[in-house]
Amino acid sequence: MLKYSVALRRQGVGENKRVEAPGQKAKLKTESVDLFYGSYHALRDITMDIPACAITAIIGPSGCGKSSLLRLFNRANDLIPGARVEGQIYLDGEPIYGNATDVVLLRRRVGMVFQKPNLFPMSIYDNLAMGPRRHGIRRRAQLDEIAERSLRQVALWDELKDQLKKPGQELPVGQQQRLCIARALAIQPEVILMDESCSALDPASTMKVEELMEELAQQYTIMIVTHNMEQAVRVSDMAAFMMIDEDKVGRLVEYAPTVEMFSRPADKRTEDYITGRFG
Amino acid sequence: MKKFKEKLSGLAFLVLALSSISVLLLITVFIVVQGASSIGREGLLNFVFGMKWAPSQDIYGIFPMIVGTLSVTLGAAIVGVPIGLCTSIFLAEFAPPFLRNIFRPAIQLLAAIPSVVYGFVGILFVVPFIRNFLGGPGLSILAASIVLGVMILPTVISICEVSLLSLPRQYKEGALALGLTRWQSILHVQLPAAKSGIVAAIILGIGRAVGETMAVIMVVGNATAMPESILDSVRTLTTNIGIEMGYAFGEHQEALFATGIILFVMIMIINGLAQSVVRRKSK
Numbered sequence: 001m002l003k004y005s006v007a008l009r010r011q012g013v014g015e016n017k018r019v020e021a022p023g024q025k026a027k028l029k030t031e032s033v034d035l036f037y038g039s040y041h042a043l044r045d046i047t048m049d050i051p052a053c054a055i056t057a058i059i060g061p062s063g064c065g066k067s068s069l070l071r072l073f074n075r076a077n078d079l080i081p082g083a084r085v086e087g088q089i090y091l092d093g094e095p096i097y098g099n100a101t102d103v104v105l106l107r108r109r110v111g112m113v114f115q116k117p118n119l120f121p122m123s124i125y126d127n128l129a130m131g132p133r134r135h136g137i138r139r140r141a142q143l144d145e146i147a148e149r150s151l152r153q154v155a156l157w158d159e160l161k162d163q164l165k166k167p168g169q170e171l172p173v174g175q176q177q178r179l180c181i182a183r184a185l186a187i188q189p190e191v192i193l194m195d196e197s198c199s200a201l202d203p204a205s206t207m208k209v210e211e212l213m214e215e216l217a218q219q220y221t222i223m224i225v226t227h228n229m230e231q232a233v234r235v236s237d238m239a240a241f242m243m244i245d246e247d248k249v250g251r252l253v254e255y256a257p258t259v260e261m262f263s264r265p266a267d268k269r270t271e272d273y274i275t276g277r278f279g
Numbered sequence: 280m281k282k283f284k285e286k287l288s289g290l291a292f293l294v295l296a297l298s299s300i301s302v303l304l305l306i307t308v309f310i311v312v313q314g315a316s317s318i319g320r321e322g323l324l325n326f327v328f329g330m331k332w333a334p335s336q337d338i339y340g341i342f343p344m345i346v347g348t349l350s351v352t353l354g355a356a357i358v359g360v361p362i363g364l365c366t367s368i369f370l371a372e373f374a375p376p377f378l379r380n381i382f383r384p385a386i387q388l389l390a391a392i393p394s395v396v397y398g399f400v401g402i403l404f405v406v407p408f409i410r411n412f413l414g415g416p417g418l419s420i421l422a423a424s425i426v427l428g429v430m431i432l433p434t435v436i437s438i439c440e441v442s443l444l445s446l447p448r449q450y451k452e453g454a455l456a457l458g459l460t461r462w463q464s465i466l467h468v469q470l471p472a473a474k475s476g477i478v479a480a481i482i483l484g485i486g487r488a489v490g491e492t493m494a495v496i497m498v499v500g501n502a503t504a505m506p507e508s509i510l511d512s513v514r515t516l517t518t519n520i521g522i523e524m525g526y527a528f529g530e531h532q533e534a535l536f537a538t539g540i541i542l543f544v545m546i547m548i549i550n551g552l553a554q555s556v557v558r559r560k561s562k
Contacts, residue, residue: 074456108458118449121472131457134467180453187458 065250174205314536347513354424363435398497415510418500442476
C-alpha cells in the first residue's frame with residue numbers, strides 16, 4: 001500500500017476543487033446489467049451509479065470485461081454480432097437500452113476516445129469538423145470556432161493553429177490522441193469514455209492527457225478504463241474493481257471512492273490486486 | 280552438390296520468369312515493327328486524326344474509332360461503376376454473411392463467362408430493346424456500353440470491396456462514436472479513406488473495357504463513320520483489328536498493326552495511372 005501514499009496525498013490536494021464523489025447526482029446508472037456475446041457470458045449483474053462531473057476509473061486484471069463494460073455506455077457493443085444486454089442503463093434517468101432509444105443521439109451525448117489514436121485519414125481540421133458537420137453545422141465561421149475551441153480545450157491550439165490543413169495522421173502519437181479527445185469534445189458530449197487511452201503514449205504525453213482529464217472533469221463526466229493503477233489513483237474520484245468469477249464471467253467486485261478503495265479496500269480480492277499480488 | 284542444386288533451381292526460375300517478361304517485350308517489338316511503317320507512311324497526325332477508313336482506297340484514318348473506343352469505354356464506366364460501387368458497399372457493410380456467401384461466388388462467376396456469351400446476350404436482348412424503344416439500328420454505343428458495363432462489374436466490385444474491407448476497423452468505430460449514422464460513416468469517412476483503392480478499381484475496369492473485343496464486335500455495329508449520338512453504330516480500335524485482320528495483307532495489315540500501337544499506348548497509359556494510384560495508396 002505504501003507505494004500509493006504519495007499519489008494519494010496528491011489526490012487529497014486536488015480533491016477540494018471537485019464535488020465530493022459519493023452522494024452526488026448520478027449521471028449514469030446501471031441496473032443489474034448482464035452482457036452476452038452469443039452464448040458467452042461476459043458481464044454479470046453490474047449495478048453502479050456514476051457521479052456527474054467526476055472521473056470514474058474501471059480497473060482489474062486483463063480479460064475481466066473492463067472495456068466491455070465501458071462500451072455499454074455508448075452502445076459500442078452493438079457493432080459486435082451476437083452481443084446482447086440484459087438489465088438497463090440510465091443516462092440522466094432515461095433508459096439507453098430501449099426501443100425508443102436513439103443510438104446516434106446517445107453517441108453524441110456520450111463520446112468515446114479509444115486505446116490507440118484513430119484519426120481519419122484527412123486533415124486536422126476535417127477531423128475536428130467531422131462530427132459538427134454531420135450534425136448539420138455548415139457555416140465555415142462556426143466550424144472554425146468549434147475547431148479552435150476544442151483545440152484550446154486540449155491545449156493544442158498554439159501548436160497546431162498554423163497547420164490545420166495538415167493530415168492528422170502525420171502528428172506524433174501523443175498529439176494525435178489529444179486531437180482525438182478534441183474531436184470528441186467538438187460535438188460537446190456530456191460524458192467521455194476513455195478506453196485505456198494512455199496505453200499507447202509515452203510518459204510525457206500520458207501526463208498531459210491526465211492533466212487534461214482532470215480539467216475536463218469539471219464540466220464532463222468521465223469514465224476511464226486503465227491497466228495502470230497509479231493512473232487510477234492519480235486521476236480518478238471513483239474506482240470500480242472488476243474481476244472474473246469462478247464461471248469466467250466479469251463482475252464488479254468493489255466500487256468506492258478511489259481514496260477509500262486504495263487505502264482501505266473492503267474486499268480481500270481488491271486488496272490482493274492493488275497490492276500487486278496478482279494481475 | 281547441394282549448393283549447385285540451389286543455384287540450378289534459382290536459374291530455372293529466373294529463366295521461366297524471364298520468358299513471361301520476354302513475351303511482353305516480343306509483342307511490343309512485333310507490333311511496333313509491323314505498324315510503324317504504316318504510321319510513317321500516313322504520318323502520325325493523319326493516321327490518328329484521319330476521319331476516313333477505306334482500305335480499298337488505301338486511306339487509313341482511325342479518329343472515329345478512337346472516338347468509338349472512348350465513348351464506349353466512358354459509357355461502360357457510367358453503367359458499371361455506380362452499380363459496382365454500390366454492390367461492393369452492400370457486400371462490405373450491409374450484407375448478412377449468408378447473402379455474402381451467395382454474392383461473392385456469383386460475381387466471380389460473372390468474370391468466368393466467356394465474352395462471346397455476353398455479346399450473344401447483348402444481341403438477343405439489349406440490341407432489340409434499344410432498337411424498339413429508343414430507335415436507331417440498336418447496334419450502338421449504348422448497347423456496347425451496357426454489355427461492357429456488366430462485364431467490368433467483377434473487377435470493380437472485387438477491388439472496391441477489398442479496399443473497403445481492408446480499412447482499419449477503427450475508422451468506422453470512431454465515426455460511429457462521434458454520433459454519425461452508419462450511412463454517414465460510409466459516405467464521409469470510409470469511402471474517402473478507401474478512395475485510392477476505388478479509383479484503382481475504376482481504372483482497371485476501364486482498362487478491361489478498352490481491351491474487350493469479342494462482345495463489342497457483336498453489339499457495336501462496326502460502322503467506321505463518326506458517331507453523332509449514343510444510338511449510332513461505331514467501331515472501336517479492338518474491333519477494327521478483330522474484324523479485318525483475318526483477310527488483310529500489305530499496307531492494310533500494317534495499318535491494323537498501327538491501330539494496335541495506338542491501343543497499346545492507351546492501355547499502357549491506363550495501367551500506368553492505376554499503378555501510380557495504387558502506389559500512392561501504399562505510401
